[in-house]
Amino acid sequence: MRYQFMGIVLGLIVLTSVVDAKIKALIVDGQNWHEVWPKSTIMMKQYLEETGLFNVDIQRSKYTWKAKREEKFLPLAGVGETEDLPKSKTDPDFKPNFSQYDVVISNFGFKAANWPKETEKAFEEYMINGGGFVSVHSADNSFAKWKEYNRMIGLAGWGGRNSKSGPYVYYTNEGELKYDHSDGGCGVHGPRHNVYIKVRVKDHPITKGLPENWFTAKDECYATLRGPAENLTILATGKDQSGKAPTDRHEPILMVIDYGKGRVFHTTLGHDDYSFEGVDFITTFLRGTEWAATGKVTISVPEDFPEEGKKSSRPFKLKE
Numbered sequence: 505m506r507y508q509f510m511g512i513v514l515g516l517i518v519l520t521s522v523v524d525a526k527i528k529a530l531i532v533d534g535q536n537w538h539e540v541w542p543k544s545t546i547m548m549k550q551y552l553e554e555t556g557l558f559n560v561d562i563q564r565s566k567y568t569w570k571a572k573r574e575e576k577f578l579p580l581a582g583v584g585e586t587e588d589l590p591k592s593k594t595d596p597d598f599k600p601n602f603s604q605y606d607v608v609i610s611n612f613g614f615k616a617a618n619w620p621k622e623t624e625k626a627f628e629e630y631m632i633n634g635g636g637f638v639s640v641h642s643a644d645n646s647f648a649k650w651k652e653y654n655r656m657i658g659l660a661g662w663g664g665r666n667s668k669s670g671p672y673v674y675y676t677n678e679g680e681l682k683y684d685h686s687d688g689g690c691g692v693h694g695p696r697h698n699v700y701i702k703v704r705v706k707d708h709p710i711t712k713g714l715p716e717n718w719f720t721a722k723d724e725c726y727a728t729l730r731g732p733a734e735n736l737t738i739l740a741t742g743k744d745q746s747g748k749a750p751t752d753r754h755e756p757i758l759m760v761i762d763y764g765k766g767r768v769f770h771t772t773l774g775h776d777d778y779s780f781e782g783v784d785f786i787t788t789f790l791r792g793t794e795w796a797a798t799g800k801v802t803i804s805v806p807e808d809f810p811e812e813g814k815k816s817s818r819p820f821k822l823k824e
């Protein structure tokens with residue numbers, strides 16, 4: 505009996521350590537103007553957990569904006585009664601315990617509630633000490649006045665940002681990387697379409713094994729982003745071929761930034777649920793998140809990844 509008991513205890517210890525070996529990810533969200541929210545949070549959580557590599561928690565600001573579509577995702581994201589954002593535009597109670605996580609993913613957006621100063625400081629320390637951060641689509645619209653946040657994500661858009669925020673960074677049609685300090689606004693996009701993606705760094709763990717180019721699922725091609733762009737590497741660019749492109753250049757789409765000992769993966773893709781269904785979105789998001797958490801990528805390129813010059817989507821089915 506005693507040995508059996510010991511066996512059970514040992515088994516539990518092994519099981520616990522296997523569970524603990526998973527990457528701990530935290531999705532932070534609460535205010536996102538995109539009507540798809542919070543379905544997008546649930547999609548990202550499911551994508552991450554389906555790999556078997558991640559445990560995912562969600563922490564929302566209490567001033568959550570209600571989704572305008574598909575309300576069934578509200579309870580799944582833990583959204584009950586909501587409160588309006590106060591005049592201070594800050595959520596004083598938003599205090600995630602960042603240090604418990606290997607990677608933090610932001611699904612906040614334009615005009616998100618500011619974090620209290622102590623949360624900003626805690627996040628800066630978490631990142632400087634080797635944390636991981638993933639900025640998805642309009643998360644790069646948030647927190648225009650938070651200097652260190654802008655340094656972490658490298659480039660950003662909207663929120664009153666301008667030439668003081670830093671240079672435009674892009675590739676010319678001739679393939680030249682430009683840091684452009686000229687005056688002008690920050691953040692614009694044309695209509696949603698299948699964006700032409702070109703890989704600029706082929707041997708980074710996130711892009712290794714991907715085709716040289718492909719088309720996204722229907723999405724927005726963010727353009728004229730500006731920022732400190734320190735320790736920034738553009739892994740892939742997008743060229744707006746919608747016919748109503750705001751720029752005639754290849755804009756940064758997938759980026760990595762070193763911040764202290766921390767790693768940041770920044771994707772400007774992810775406008776709507778059909779954008780989140782792009783196999784290229786899913787794959788680069790998963791690989792980018794694993795890389796931000798661990799510095800390595802073990803997630804392979806799936807068979808349905810778009811071939812060169814093609815697009816590919818995977819319809820989202822909510823796991824019951």
Ligand SMILES: [Zn+2]
Pocket residue numbers: 538641642724774775776
């Ligand atoms: Zn959008």
